[in-house]
Every structure is written in structure tokens, then in C-alpha cells.
Amino acid sequence: MKTLNLALLGCGGITKSHRAAFAEIPEIKPFVMVDLNEELAKEVAEETGAKHVTTDWREAVAMDEVDIVDICLPHTIHSEPAVEAAKNKEHIFAEKPMATTLADCDAMIQAAEENGVTLAVGQVLRFREANEKARELLRAGRIGQPLNHIRRRVRYTPDPPRHTWARDYSLSGGWELYGFGPHEMDIMLWLADSNVSKLWARGKKIIAEKDDVDDITALFEFENGAMGTLMLSENIHKGGWDQCIGGTEGSMYITTNAIDINGEIIDGLDHSRAMFKQWREFIDAIIEKREPSHSGRNVRPSYAALEAIRRAVDTGELIDVTAL
Numbered sequence: 001m002k003t004l005n006l007a008l009l010g011c012g013g014i015t016k017s018h019r020a021a022f023a024e025i026p027e028i029k030p031f032v033m034v035d036l037n038e039e040l041a042k043e044v045a046e047e048t049g050a051k052h053v054t055t056d057w058r059e060a061v062a063m064d065e066v067d068i069v070d071i072c073l074p075h076t077i078h079s080e081p082a083v084e085a086a087k088n089k090e091h092i093f094a095e096k097p098m099a100t101t102l103a104d105c106d107a108m109i110q111a112a113e114e115n116g117v118t119l120a121v122g123q124v125l126r127f128r129e130a131n132e133k134a135r136e137l138l139r140a141g142r143i144g145q146p147l148n149h150i151r152r153r154v155r156y157t158p159d160p161p162r163h164t165w166a167r168d169y170s171l172s173g174g175w176e177l178y179g180f181g182p183h184e185m186d187i188m189l190w191l192a193d194s195n196v197s198k199l200w201a202r203g204k205k206i207i208a209e210k211d212d213v214d215d216i217t218a219l220f221e222f223e224n225g226a227m228g229t230l231m232l233s234e235n236i237h238k239g240g241w242d243q244c245i246g247g248t249e250g251s252m253y254i255t256t257n258a259i260d261i262n263g264e265i266i267d268g269l270d271h272s273r274a275m276f277k278q279w280r281e282f283i284d285a286i287i288e289k290r291e292p293s294h295s296g297r298n299v300r301p302s303y304a305a306l307e308a309i310r311r312a313v314d315t316g317e318l319i320d321v322t323a324l
């Protein structure tokens, strides 16, 4: 069995679940741990058995022994390390968002394709059982032809977030749009089995200290003719994270662990294996020399729709997403 030496770029919060996945995937060998916080990088190296530690991601990416980079840095520092890694013939797993502009996403996709390396993006919601089951039921025609998709991820979080960089636009690209938007837009497209054609959105900055809009509603049409509404908010006291889909012959309501399809409840759906599954899919794709299901190219339409939200919020115009 070939083992793949891994460079972990950023050793913060999300990497706890990445590290748990590495421990279950024998092909992965943690090799170099990178963080501006050197103590943290050292702790994580000790835990994972990685031999090397650095505070400079460029140094890690330049190491000849590295086969895979796992990018878990603030949002605007995803594209450049990915492009550098591709040039060094390293496979790339980028946490969501792939990047905060479509141009940066395209640079990553192009660099990976030109250098023959695999680029996967952390669209972990695709690997949750509730979403997998919902897609299977939709594809089996259980609600007929889906006509309307309404999704919300809303909560009340006026306090400063855990990450200092989340309120720094230059690092987050806008927390509401690029912290939560990538998961929510991507899962809408994945469930609809279609990409967005036209989109209009409004955004409001309700929390004074925020550096970007913290309340977004986007209305759109899919290429298959269905309609979509996405709400992202930090200002709604009773939070919610769910999706309704209405079709010609029924309807479906999806939450984290359950589905109501035409009144029948399917519950107990587990999401604890999602991170492992998305990493297993990435490693299998590298070994089998095929595109992973969450490849950069596959998820690009979600990032085109997010870019359209940004443009619509800024200009008030209806955006033709097919032109992006």
C-alpha cells in the first residue's frame, strides 16, 4: 500500500475532525504540520506523529516528500497555497470555501488540471446521511418533479465569533457569504441536480461591528426550471437549519438527521461519518486516478452562484449565472 505524506496547512478548530479521519485512513501519513501558532503546530504534530513543524505554509508546500496538502487556513488563503501545491505535483484538499472569488476558484481548478493532481473541496454536507438519502428519494421520483427548493441556515450570533479572522473581510471574504454560504448553496445544487441560471439577492448589515452583510436572502432559478430561495442570517432568535422541497407529486422536509417525505418520517440519520467519507472519497480518487465526487470542477457551479450573490447584493441586479 502506498502511503501519502500529508501537509496540514492550519491546525485550528476544523482539523480536529480531519485528524480523526486521518487516523482511520491507513494511506494517510501526517508529515508536516503548519500554523502561525507554532505551539499549536507542535501539539498537533505530537498527536499525529508528524515529523515536521513550520509556521510557513510555503516551506511545507515546497517539501519534496509532501504528496497531499490539506488547506484549513482562513478563506482568502486557500487559492494561493493550492496553486503552489499543484505546481509541486501535490494533491489538494481545500476546506470550504474553495476560495472567495470565482477567479481564484478557477485558478485552483486550472492549476490542478494542468499539473495532473486531484483537487477536492470540503463540501461535507454531501456526505451526511440525511442529504444522501434525500437525494436518493428525489432521484427515485418520490415527490415527482421538484419545483421549489427553500433552504435556511439562520441563527442568533451577535457576539464576536470564535475566529478572530471571521470579522476581517480581508481574510474571510465575508463571513455570512463564505463561512456558511458554501455549504448551503452547494447542497441546494446537489439536491436539485441542477445549477443556478439566474439569481437575485439582497444583503443587510444588521450587526454594527460586522465588516460585511450578516443577513442574506437569495432568490434564483435552476437550469431545470425549479425555483430556489436561500436564507442566511445571524439575526434570527429561533435558529433553523433545514430545507423544504415541493414537487409535482409531493414534498420533502430535510433537517440534520431526519426527512419527512409526504408525511412519512425517516429519522435517526447519522452525520458523524461524513468527514471520514469525504476524506475516503478523496484518497480513493487519487489511488484510482479518477475525479472525486467533490472535485473543484464539480463544485464550481456552487461558487458561481455565491459570486452571483455578491454581485447581486452589491448592484441590486439580476445576475445571469450561466455567464460566470
Ligand SMILES: NC(=O)c1ccc[n+]([C@@H]2O[C@H](COP(=O)([O-])OP(=O)(O)OC[C@H]3O[C@@H](n4cnc5c(N)ncnc54)[C@H](O)[C@@H]3O)[C@@H](O)[C@H]2O)c1
Pocket (backbone or CB within 6 Å): 009, 010, 011, 012, 013, 014, 015, 034, 035, 036, 037, 040, 055, 056, 057, 071, 072, 073, 074, 075, 077, 095, 096, 097, 122, 124, 163, 164, 179
Ligand atoms: N466543514 C466544516 O463544517 C467547517 C467547519 C469549520 C471550519 N471550516 C473551514 O475550515 C477552515 C479553517 O477554519 P477553522 O475553524 O479551523 O479556523 P481556526 O481559526 O480555528 O484555524 C485556522 C488556523 O490557521 C492558522 N493560520 C492563520 N493564518 C495562517 C497563515 N498565514 N499561515 C499558517 N497558519 C495560519 C491560525 O493560527 C489557526 O490556528 C476555514 O476555511 C473554515 O471555513 C469548515
